[in-house]
Amino acid sequence: MIKRFFIALSLIILAGTFAKVVYNFVPNTELTNVAKHYVQHGTQELGATNLVTAVVVTYRGLDTLGEVVVLFISAAGVGLLLRRRKNDLVTKEEKRTEPSFLVQSVAEILVPLIFMLGAYIFLNGHLTPGGGFQGGAVIASGTMLLFLAAPYKHLNHGVLTALESISGFAYVLIGILGVTLLGAGHFIDNRFLPLGELGTLLSAGAIPIIYIIIGLKVGTELSVVLEDMREE
């Protein structure tokens, strides 16, 4: 109880600090200088109508590469922890209940649709809200549905790993392409491909390609994570 009291006390003090921040908070009425540049020149410079995508993929491309790495190593960490190793001894195999017919048939229809939705989201990342990460997550949801429908089915780890591996490597390659084609300082620059006509699917230089790669990588990675957690 004393412990809780102290925790409450310190949280109250923390709340005081927060209150000070809130009290002094004046909501922005104007864009910051950097944002101004993005908003003013972003579409011309990069050819993407969705400025968030422009920021995510190119302006702050290194962040995104890092983000992909984070997801990659989380998946690796999950795998490292959960996948069975040679000498593990398991006492009891879990029983999985067969899902109902309804679930199975709904899944059969839905899963391809979900996958297509995911693909759509990352293909149009430079035009509409969404992008590689969202699309990838949607694809992973599809995988999840698949698991619900077919508890005894295993994903083909080999294919997934290869896909993930290749897409990751491709991302790095595209980054290098920026350097080799546009010169030093252009790592992860999407402009080594023509920007195309603003607002069309095949525009914004390499952004669609990058988002496809990211979408694939995120989708496969998250699917592997789900698989690992399910199979454990």
Add this chain to the structure above:
Amino acid sequence: MGPLGLKIIYTLITLVICGVYGLLLGAFMAKTMARVQGRIGIPLHQPFVDIIKNYGKRTAISHGIMFYLGPVFRLTGGIGTLVFIPVIFGSEYFSNFSVAGDLLLVMYFIFFGQLGMALGASEGGHPYSPIGIARGLAQMCAFEVPFALAIIAIAIQYNTFSITEIVAAQQGGILSWTFFTNPFAVVAALLAMLGMNMYPPFSIVLAPQEIPIGPPTEYHSAYLGMLQSNRAIFAAAKLVLFMNLFFGGATNFPVLVLKTWAIYMCSVLVGAAFPRFRPEETIRFFLRWPTVIGIVGLLFAKYYLI
């Protein structure tokens, strides 16, 4: 016969006089003790007889080199001590070899014989020797404290360690003796002398058990003779030193005899009156009142006399 030769001759004369005087004092001491205890005691010539008897004995055994050298060290220590002390004030020849060093030399040379003796006696292998020596050394540590305090008080008072200069500073009347200018230091020194002489009540050194006497247990014949000679010379040397330091020295032999005899009597009388102390009692005793008196003497010299 250069001055060195003359000096050696005078030194030899001093030695003989002091030796004889020392033996007489020993006999006197024994007689006084006996009288106090109601016995007749030995005749005054008894020590002379003993010493001749011992030297006369031709057979001897030896436990080893150090055993053999022990008495040599001892006698060298005794003679050396005397040699480094100026005996008669104002006489260049009777100041012996005191040019070789000052009071500090004498104080440390006293240990020479004792150390050699201790080593020699130890080699004898008799258990009583080391017991006696251990006690003796312990006692020595203790009485050295008041003695050192007294010596330092003198050094403060006269600002010198040279014995000749100390005596010189005490000339000019009985009141300029250290005994009167700084009585505390003298009392401390005299108390220390009781221990130094190893007479009762500080005689435990010589008596681990009564029959074989202390460190020299294993010594006999000429060894013992040498030890006895040393006892005489060494006792005389110490008395002369005390006389020089505290009682204004002596300008001739009668005065010397008079003063030293008086000093000697102190220890004899004290010895006759007190029972023997155990070693730790001895240590505690010396580190208590004599030390306090010595410190008083020292401070007296430091803050009053200068």
Add this chain to the structure above:
Amino acid sequence: MLTVLTITICVGVLVGSLLAIVLDSLTSAVVSAGLASLFASVLYVLLSAPDVAMTEAAIGSGLTTMIFLYTIKKTQGVKKEVLK
């Protein structure tokens, strides 16, 4: 109007979060947290951040809830392993 709607959604988010903490049942707590997340994604839409809203909906309330549920399922019962 927008303000009222926003406040309502905010209350929804907070109630969801609170329930997620307070509820004893793990499953209910997870579902509450997912709901809070869903409300938050609506909030993002209101704040003109559709990209974030999509992400939050797909990941925050979808996948996260799912892996929580998996975990809850895995941490019941007495399956014991000797791990290398």
Add this chain to the structure above:
Amino acid sequence: MVAYFQNPLNIYITAMAAAFLLGLVHKLGKMASLTLFYGALTMMAAVTLGSALSLSQPLIIQTAGFIAPLSINLQFGYYEAFFTICVNIAALLGGLYLYDYLKDSVLARALFLMLVVGINGMIMTRDLFNLFIFIEITSIATYGLIGLDRNIKALSAGFKYILAGGMISAFFLLGTALTYYKTGTLNIDQIIAMKDVLQDPIGLTAITLLLTALLIELKPFPANGWGLDVYQGSNAGIAAMISVGVSTGALFALYKLLPLFPAQHMGIISGIGLATFFFSNLMGLKQTDAKRMLGYSSIGQMGLVLLALSFFHTAPLTMFLGIVGGLFLNHFLAKAALFWIAGIVKKDHIKEWGILSQSKMLTVVFIIAVFALIGLPPFPGFWAKWQFIMVLGSGNHTFIIAAILIGSLFEAVYLLRWFNYVLAGSEEKLACEKSKRVPVLIFGLITAFISALLIKSSLGPQSSIYFFPIAFAVILMFVGNFIPTKLRALFAISGISYLSYYVQMNVSGLNLIFAQMFLWGGMILSIATFYKTKAKPATYGLLFLMLASLGGLVLSRTTLEFFFCWEIMTLASYLLVISGKNAKKAALTYITFSLGSAAFLMAGFALSNSLTLMGLAALPSSQATIVFTLLALGFLIKMGAFGVHIWVPGAYAEAEDDISAFIAAILSKAGVFGLFVIAIYMQSTISNSTLAYSLGWLGILTATFGALMAAFQEDIKKLLAYSSMGQMGYVIAAVALMSHLGWVTALYLSINHILYKSLLFLSVAGVIYRVNTREMYKMGGLIKKMPISFISAMMAIIAMSGVPPLTGFGGKWLMYTALIEKGWHLQAALAFFASGIAFLYMYRLVHSIFLGQAKPEHKDVKEAPLWLIIPQVIFMGLMMVGSTLPRLWVEKLSVAVGEFMPSTLTWSGQTATTSLGYWNGFMVMNIVGVIFVIVLIFLLLTFQKVQKVKQFNIVFAGERPFTPETTHVAYNMYAPVQKALGGWVKPRATAFWDGVTEWSHTLSHMFAGIYTGNGQTYLFFILLFFLMLNFLIGAN
């Protein structure tokens, strides 16, 4: 192709490409993916090195084709280069070390690569949010790797780490958000340029949040329980990467953001660093788990680096790298090596570490690492710490200096205690794969190499004088296994002779006298070491090193040189002591006190603000008093002064017998030399001061108690040890006199001490060699078997006691004269008492060993080996010459001292005269000799035939004894004295220091109690840490 190696961006590209490809390549086979993995690590290290070498000015790397605030940029300047080189080399070797673990899991390999990328990113990025991402990459990769071991320890530690990490990232992200709100940019350089905007509540909250997050990554006290658990629980290879890699990233990230922190609050960061350093080391004291102990040490070291960072983050490059870089590098090299060794040993409890001693090479690296952490020269930490403390001193940061030095001492204690366990050895077999051994050895070599470079660069043009002896010693130590003992000894002696030639060419006056004491004394004593048929391989190297460092001490002009030599001497002597058979415990006490002494010296030199020893002379008097006190305390500890003497008996007694002679005769003079140095330079302030007066009393008390304690010892070497302590007491008092005669006395006593202590220790060494015991009452009557040893011992005690005619008397004469001349009368009286007590133990020594009844089991004992006799004969010869012709050398001492103050000692012929008295050593010797010979002849003439009998031929109480034991009175010889004075020598000092130990351990345990093991508690501490920081910053 060359361009590839010169662009730091390729570190990331290489790593990421490799990591992503690993999964695919793994399908081709394990070898392929392993090759890819190690290839990538190698390339990363190569790119880092290449980029660093081609660096002509700080490199800004833009990305995405836009200039900084629009896109994310990286920076690769000199600072970044230094830290990334460290990280990438550690990563390469760490990867190699983890081969066993990584070879089975391709996922782990990918994680490892990404961990390295994350750290590199933390160092290089100049974008706040990008920094967040790299922090996350680093953390998540670490979480994953900790999961490599799936036991309860690793799991729960990893989980606590994740919890803390979650809180940290929430803080950091919130801070980033608020910063962006205030500044409108995420570029760190721009934010720093706009830092004034951040001086309002929101901005300050933002800064606090960011700094809290980064500080917590550095595991500050007390919000670091999770960090300790991680170090303890995770695999050693991973723990090493966390300790040296992740911490590096966090440190550099903090360094980048530090300019944001209001300058007036920099003290808070210093305080956090200091508290972390101090408390971690305090808590480390009680630790018994090796990895957790390393954890405490890691956290402490990072605290120290943080402290340095708070002082020098704006300093110029060389200073920054010299101090912060040096401290970091030290931690980096040592900690990686130690963690790796911990993984090889695979024992949790430090008591079981004896197994390590089976691998010599690993043990050597272990020693190097431990010494580096303690801050001993020539390892990088020494130089950095020295510079750091000096700067602190010039800023008068007394409290910080004290805390650093005390903290370091704690660290030294627990590390060396651990070293003791290593030395204890073990039966068990040490299994060690090559892949694990190689990185450790490489790190050892790197440490050695950097240390060598640092000697060269830090000591300036004079450095070769210090460098070559060390190199020679190291070579001598390492070839020790391959060449015979005698040859090694010969090398060592020739080295010393060359050194003594060199040193004597370059010094004069007092320094020359000390050089001769150290080096000639050492050379003669070295002869004695031949007597051992088999010496330990390192012995001669260390012996040479010790003597060389003493030579260096004499040569040194600057405080750094002096301190360097002092520490080298400490190090060498410690290793010499510890090579004794049962010396481990004693050696620990010895080194603890020695390091305490060094700490005082360091503090003293720091507060003096002086680079040269000469500069000590120019101090204003109030400062001089403090400096003198500190320095004197340092030297006094080394001399074993009363109160800090408790190391003395152990170190002297337990060292090997010939080494004891070196320690007692030669090494103890180093303290004398030090005392002289400061007394000379600070003469004007110290003369007639209370300080000198107190020092004088301390010296006399040391003499008295040393002598008393010596009298009660049964162990012969302990007796000699206490005796040395006592004799050094006189020297202390003599130096404190600050008079011409006093200093001559001090020199005289020192030289005399070399003569007779060498004799005694060598003689005793021979005896112990023959009878195999150190208990005196188990010996006896050896005079017949070992006559030369006896003569040597006898001469030594005569010289020691001060009985004329040998050299001892001169010392006493000078000393009493000097004391009384100065007016220190009571002191003189006490000195007299002390010298009386000295007779007690001296007699005991000679009697119990050589005289009295011989033991039957010693009937076949022979004289000591010739090699021990030769130096004794030399010393006896020197002593005889010195006794007979004192003017020959005393006048030299008098002249040397005369450089500093007017001489009060005059000579006519062989007679020395002072204001108080006179002494003619030549005449005394002759008179005594003549009388002795005459008396001897008389005796010889009196006895024509003397019958030699056995010692046993005695009678007492009417009986012949039949067991020799009963007739050898040696055990508890001075029982009466003990009864009378035993109360004086109750081990109060020992009790006091035991109390100090006990208390610090109790405190250690108490503080460690905050680490409950519960992850939530740790979270709470993190929250409190933030609130505290917020309060401190907001308060102003």
Add this chain to the structure above:
Amino acid sequence: MGLYLNQYPLASIVLITGFMMILIGLWGMLTKTNIIKIIISITVVETGVNVILVSIGYIQGRTAPILDTAVLQIDALSRVVDPIPSALVLTSIVIGLGTTALMLSYVIKMYRVRQSLNIEDFGVLKW
């Protein structure tokens, strides 16, 4: 509650919501003993931080930074909100998922070893 609450309600309201979520989440992190509950609390904190970030980027009355119409492209500067916070939040959400997944994997393995979800059962290392 703030001087500007009435003038600029939306961003401030959301900001307060975000801070309250952080506090709620912290309370859960510090008081709940079930480790799954603790992780849920962490996700609540993370969502709170994200909400705050979005609210900082919001400008009253503006639309999303997707310039898909001519009107928007002409007068973009005064019509769209800041795209940067959106980009940051996007990243942060993904990272959050990654850490959550990893934490839950730890939970599963910890449960396997100790058969418990109580955090107090995992204090094997201390002092």
